[in-house]
Amino acid sequence: MSKLIFVAGPYTAPTDAQIEANIQRCERLSLGAIALGCGVICANSMGRKWDGKTPTLEQVMVSAKLCLSRCDGLLVAEGWENSTGTKQEIQEAVRLGIPTFYDLTTLKNFLSKGG
Numbered sequence: 001m002s003k004l005i006f007v008a009g010p011y012t013a014p015t016d017a018q019i020e021a022n023i024q025r026c027e028r029l030s031l032g033a034i035a036l037g038c039g040v041i042c043a044n045s046m047g048r049k050w051d052g053k054t055p056t057l058e059q060v061m062v063s064a065k066l067c068l069s070r071c072d073g074l075l076v077a078e079g080w081e082n083s084t085g086t087k088q089e090i091q092e093a094v095r096l097g098i099p100t101f102y103d104l105t106t107l108k109n110f111l112s113k114g115g
Contacts, residue, residue: 008089009077032104
């Protein structure tokens, strides 16, 4: 059975180019998870065209935690250590007992063992 994976990582950054790089990092992970047979929710991609109408972190986290609660795993992008939102998503995954993966290899191993 396929797994639904929430992909999390830093979003905010000092420049638009750095924000785009953060989004693309999560999208690459999403494509990797899809290649492994997973469905994905990539919240960073959803915010790309908000054109300066970005909600507050608190508003984003309500949505992110709700989506995460429906998922079978959390896949975390590089740079998470500097992201308040991603750290909250990791804490929520731990609270809910949702496995957290920090790279595609670990996710692949989990899936190969019937995870």
